[in-house]
Amino acid sequence: MSNGPGSRGFRFDFAERLASGVLVTDGAMGTLLGEHGVGFRHPYDRANLTHAELVERLHGEYVRAGAQLIETNTFSANRVKLSEYKLDERVAEINREGARLARRAADNEANGRERVPVLGAVGPLGRPLSPIGSITEDEAQGVFREQVEALLEGGVDAVLLETFTDLRELRLAFEVTREFGVPVLAYKTFVEDGETLAAGLPVRVAKELSGWGVDVVGSNCTVGPQRMVGIVEQMSDEIGPVAALPNPGLPQLINGEIHYRRDVGHFTEYGVKLAEAGARLIGGCCGTTPEHIKSLADALRDFDASGAAARQAVRNVSVKTRDTGEGPSDIFTEEEARPASEFARRLMDGEFATTVEVDLPRGNDITEVIEASRRLKERGVNAIDISDGARARLRMGPVAVGRIVQDEVGIEVVAHMCCRDRNTIGLQSDLLSASALGVMNILAITGDPPLIGDYPEATGVFDTDAIGLVHILSEMNRGRDLAGNSIGRAPGFLIGAAFNPTADDLPAEVEKVRRKHEAGAHAYWSQPVFEIEDLRRAQEALAAADLAEIKVLLGLMPLRSARQAEFLHHEVPGINIPKRVREGLAKLPPEDAPKFGVEVAQELLVAAKDSVAGAYIMPPASAPDLAGDVVEALGTPVR
Template sequence: MGEEAVRDFKEALHEDRVYLFDGAMGTMLYSKGVYINRSFEELNLVEPRLVQEIHRAYVKSGAQILITNTFAANRVKLAARGLEEQIKEINYKGAKIAREAAGEDLYVAGDIGPLGIRIEPWGPTSVDEAKEAFKEQAEALLDGGVDLFVLETFSDLNEIHQAIRAVRELCDLPIVAQMTVADDGNSSYGTSPEIFTKRLDEWGADVIGINCSVGPRVTLETIEKMVPVTRKKLSAQPNAGYPRNIDGRNIYLASPEYMAKYAKRFIQVGVKFVGGCCGTTPEHIKAIANEVKALSPSRKISVTMVPEDQRPQVQPIPRREKSSFARKICEGRFVASVEIVPPKGCDPSGVLQGVRLLKEAGIDAVNIPDGPRAMSRMGAIPLAAIIEREVGIEAIFHYCCRDRNLLGMQSDLLGAYALGLRNILIITGDPPKMGPYPDATAVFDVDSIGLTNMVRQMNQGMDIGGNPIGKPTGWHIGVGVNPGAIDLDREIKRFEWKVDAGAEFAVTQPVFDVEVLKKFLKRIEHCRIPVIAGIWPLTSLRNAEFMNNEVPGVSVPPPVMERMRKAEGKEKAREEGLAIAREALMEVMELVQGVQISAPFGKVQYALDVVEGIER
């Protein structure tokens, strides 16, 4: 439609009339025999007539803005199907197909959806990398002649920000920025409509809206919360209700008449752009078009702007005040902790008996692993709370990312903080196939870097959605590190990211070769935080072989293996393992700020023997 059409659409933003988007593309393709295990976007190249047939059906139904068949046509999602080298062609062709169907009278919106991966601060992909991925797609759509961009079905506010940045670096075409929400009207990250509406407004979206989600009712309730906080135009493209599984197929049951009734309600509260998402068809759009025509285009909606919310000034808790363990580290004291594996059952009495011995011996804290080696045991959080309550020694509970999503993690940690826990060691976690349950599935919503970012945000008084949580938490944040990693460059880079994310101390894997630790410490001098070295007293040659071959991230060097091999008999092997551990302890004392000593087989006396007689 050229420059003149672009100006026309910008003018259309200010016209006192309603515009109608089309409906679902994926639903229509599926109804025509295209299976969901196929790339719908690839059809722009291999079956363009089919795509155009659907566009034309929406034109006939009354749609005024056609959305290109490019929702998942970004490099990340296309790479999963081996199509990443065709990204420009797929997007360019998608725009051209829609343009041919739209003719000179209708508008074409370039469709951009999420990348399908976590970006920082929750994932390893940087914001700039995400922006470049969106920019690559947007550039091809721009070349294809789109009149505006629709950024839709985003849950992560940070991700849609990068999409907006990408488009703005290329052009000044209008941007429709649409979030998707859950039943409560918040994004899956917990971001409220009031917050994400303000942010999208600040970032330069021309139209702000809701699409997909769970149906028109929730969409309307969410839009009503958005109206008072922006003067930008609003859009609504809900699903045709919540999908029901009938004979193995997801069926959307909201009728065209039901959707049209809600379209009228959308417009009555101030929405200018209406349409449909999953489950909607040309019949739905036709019904909406008829309902829209019946409305008076001169109807004006009174929008009362509310002042920008004044977030309370949150003062983070100083590190030395977070816990006794944190204070000792801040004072430069050499700390000693002992790792205690949780029981397999629900009785902690045996663990408590051992922990009392540790307290009497002057140990500073107890470390509690979280599902070590992907095995099912008592949870680290409840055991840590029981230990602090019953014994009165501080606990450092390990918290791994496996088998938890972001919202679940946030709930766990808020509860743990309410129980009085303050020290946390954040780890990504071992996959279940390393444990005795190889058929168990794993959930890795984020890794340890993303979780560290989340905990730091809680320490600043906000949840993952950017919503205030009231009084900030005061977590003393620790992370794991492996000085003997096979890919040390990658390990150091991840350590740097952990420090940037908010890590305050680090605990290493068991150290059997001090020279390896020295080299690692030298390489992290530029981002050094207090390091606590792991010490493991070997009990036998078999134990050494097990550590070397079956414990992720642990390497026992040949000289140590040889010493254990020469130690004949159970008692001599134990003595030799103890001697190796004490030698390592003495050597690392000048290098690090503390040690974490493991108690093999739950026998705390092994750990106490390592530190016996050594001045700290």
């Protein structure tokens, strides 16, 4: 790294500089490049190679406007994001050139003034980490390391980790950057709402980042300057001087393009208030321009930092008694709420639990579902499973149906929830609704592809998969959403996941169970099993993977006909029906086949009862009472 900061003998002391006054940094780069027609269908970072003179000129405009620090045009220049544009092999080149352009502009425009440090900008990966996404922690750190190393080779003085929402991802980026021995600035972006402030999230974030050893803690993007004042107050009251780089306001879409209001006066007014609140490094994010920075620099040129510090000290006394939300719902606690339902209690206490999946009809009439659930309850079933658009077919939502069944019948429901139809916002929204409605047992599934269902042209979302959804549920059981915001009381969901004991690749299936277990699953609903040997083989594989103690609800499917058996065996993935069962059904007259199907399920239930946590029975849609016949094999109804 011959061009890195070590060879220059220069190291900017952020602690000393911010203690003595306010530093003004630059504003948006992407906004300006877009206005020059650069970046359409390409990342703005690519301009470091294709429009180098323009990038350098824009950096220079910010320095002339009064910026005392500038950032490189490399926010999205990591391998993950650049791979979307087939630029992943040019990561090092784009970052090195971004650093050199900013460094040259800073040196050329300083005109004898104090050196203008260059911050190497590093943003999030753009894809979620495992278990929500597929990127492992080691892979993420490799991506960050590649970018940071190239920025340092290009001559940056410090590294800026900005616009992160996921603190785990930010921590990974920080740990990598710290290895290089350069100053590190770390900014979290906050959701634009008052509840974030009321819950004390900025305080807890400030404590966390400061505890890592970050040189400058701050916030950027998302909120406008008015809301940023409240964030800065909380952060600076906790740790002292911080950084604040707000947008000028919320954007709007005009003719397919993002536009921000250009009220420089409003931005400057609140820039001064940010300084009064404890911000000592102030600039702009998306939508800001050299005009914003010039106005801000002029307004803060004679700012009395000592007077502001005195006012802040007075404010610190008043906030010591403020409830910052720490306690059971604190975003950094590892304490998880115990599952709250009676069905969960049965499983957790080792009592045999039975649940039956009752198919939903098309339309909005669920009278038959309610009546079937009532009869099954009378026969000793402990819970009713409600699927979520199984086989990608349109049905009512499981949470709404679950609440109705619970109210009308007085039996608990296990609501399936799939990742096909909801992004991570929608998944969390529906889980919050489930908690509010008292539907506390959730089975997390990935979901069937739309192609096989009623609407093959529909878009499958799949922001995450069942493993990621288990993680989301586990986070909610700690009282927080994926962004770390408090959701209030931890709901105490029972987190269910799927397991296929007859999978063609059993080792791969066991590995999925391990990942679900690590993500926080409490129990596993198995695909239907028809041979005790298949179950025993799967249990041995689980034991070999140190998963012998997981709670498995044995999947049982009382078959009603040879035709059904042939269809399921040959045409439905994940279901394997032994030849002897299929042939046994084929030999019987149609009216006797359901009894044979029940007997097969009963025999398996009796043989497996002492080695599983419960039974998950999936009767034919037209004959839900067959599940009650299967439960009779347990003897006295289990309630």
